[in-house]
Amino acid sequence: MRLTVLLPWLASLCLAAPALAEDADEPPKGCAALPxxxxxxxxxxxxxxxxxxxxxxxKRQVSQRQAxxxxxxxxxxxxxxxQRKEDLAGARKALQEAVDDLDR
Numbered sequence: 001m002r003l004t005v006l007l008p009w010l011a012s013l014c015l016a017a018p019a020l021a022e023d024a025d026e027p028p029k030g031c032a033a034l035p036x037x038x039x040x041x042x043x044x045x046x047x048x049x050x051x052x053x054x055x056x057x058x059k060r061q062v063s064q065r066q067a068x069x070x071x072x073x074x075x076x077x078x079x080x081x082x083q084r085k086e087d088l089a090g091a092r093k094a095l096q097e098a099v100d101d102l103d104r
Contacts, residue, residue, distance in 0.1 A: 033104055051102040058095035065091040 031042035069084035 030104075048102070051098070055095070055098045055102050058091070058098040061091045062088070062095050 030044040030047055034042060034047075065084065065088040069081070069088050072080040072084045
């Protein structure tokens with residue numbers, strides 16, 4: 001008796017397996033990519049908007065760091081130039097991460 005109940009379920013699972021395998025190659029996007037505890041109340045539109053804001057802030061930060069580097073280069077202080085280059089590299093890395101998050 002139990003076998004007759006399980007057979008249709010097992011058959012549907014086998015038929016769905018190829019479709020599941022195709023989707024497994026592509027990572028989840030939007031709210032589905034978040035951990036389960038963060039998915040409650042998540043809205044893909046709001047998440048995208050937040051990520052766009054993060055990208056804009058990161059772009060502003062890169063611009064500011066570039067201006068700081070240019071200013072240090074005009075003064076010619078090697079220590080400040082090195083520090084500003086590190087700051088700019090960090091800001092660019094943060095921007096790239098923000099852009100990558102936006103694409104998810």
